[in-house]
Amino acid sequence: MIIEVMDDRLTSAPAPALAGLEADLAFCHPAIRSVVAVGGGRIAVRAEADEAEAESVRQGIRRVAELSIASYRFVPDSEPLWTRSAGGASDISHLASFRDRALVKLGPGQYALTGAAATLRSSIDARFQRLALACGAEPWHLPSIESTGHLLPRVGYLASHGQHVTWGVHLTPRFESLRRFASDARERAAIEPTDDHEVQAAGFILEPVVCHNVYRALAGSRLAETRLVTALGNCYRFEGCRFAPLLRQWEFSMREAVIVGEPEALREVRQRILDATLTVCEELDLGGRLEIATDPFFVSEAGSARAFQAMQSTKLELRLDLGDGAATAAASFNLHGTHFTGPMDIRGPDGRLLETACVGWGIERWMAAVVARRGPEPSAWRGLPPP
């Protein structure tokens, strides 16, 4: 059924607030299957619900809309900092034909990349790895899991981004418990532990970003020079009803460049990487724009964090054209101040806290932009290095 809520605040809300509300609605109510419309004073969602539950959905939408729009109060609908028009139009319909021929859906937000898709992914990552190494980065490999008891609580991540997090659990290592689960799996086709089984939290989450484990690895360090690290990571973000191949996957590939140092050095390195990333847009003839942006904070916690981020312009986002007015945030350039170095006690030789910055390239989103611009045929993807 379609559930509609009228809200006058939507008529005057700026574009970032409407886009943010659409994202926030994915975490409003488990009955919501998709967001149909946000704007013109109206919110419409498709939901699987009876009339009684529909009222609960409406109440949730009203509450989320109120908080979400309020969180954008101090986020201006500002002009892009950089724009580029491609030599030809992007066509979003190319994504569907590429998905049909080269991707296999394995579950919500989970896709196998076959043949040319896997090659394109490797080629794009190789390009950004080369970019980072040319800027002086040292290559790292990091785990795809992050302990829940270290950095996360100290920086408030689970409060501000808990909606995206996937936690790990495992069976308690007790023979009788394990034998009961084995028996249920064999005889009753149990596919996951239930209340009848003994489980415990694994003490980690599936990594939603690459950089956290870099700060954890550097905890307690005294760094004499700016440190620049690059790593490709498998990252995991639950997206509610908004999963989409290449654009919003539960598991996706992100290469990051992580910088730790004095504020001036950080800004210089971030700018160098930003300029080099814009050069990649030229190489691939991709259209897009660079904007001041904010993180996808959980809606009830978002007000202060979003205002502070927008106020300081600490997050810049490169949005690449997909055609038909659609775009995808394919790279972000972030300054964190002492947000991570304080809790992780990372200091310079004089004992003062250093600062951090990171750049993230969403590899599948770059794939989407290349395919939308060039089409699904691999022969058209010129400009990329071999993987």
Added chain:
Amino acid sequence: MNIRDEIRRLITQLSATSAPFDDGEDLFTRGVLRSMNLMELVDQLEDRFHIQVGHRDFVAGRLSSVNAIAALVGVSP
């Protein structure tokens, strides 16, 4: 209690630290307030002093210190 004292009291209530701070110090850089305190600070300033905080006040740093906030609410330096 004068307005400057009232501003200091609001900030002390919001702060997670008991460290002293000067009127000219940047409250966020100094760690007296965290980014998560920002909207609560805005709400309290708007309620208490009947002002409307705008985006330009953020960008111009008019919430960054006791002195800046005092100027925002109309106290002469």
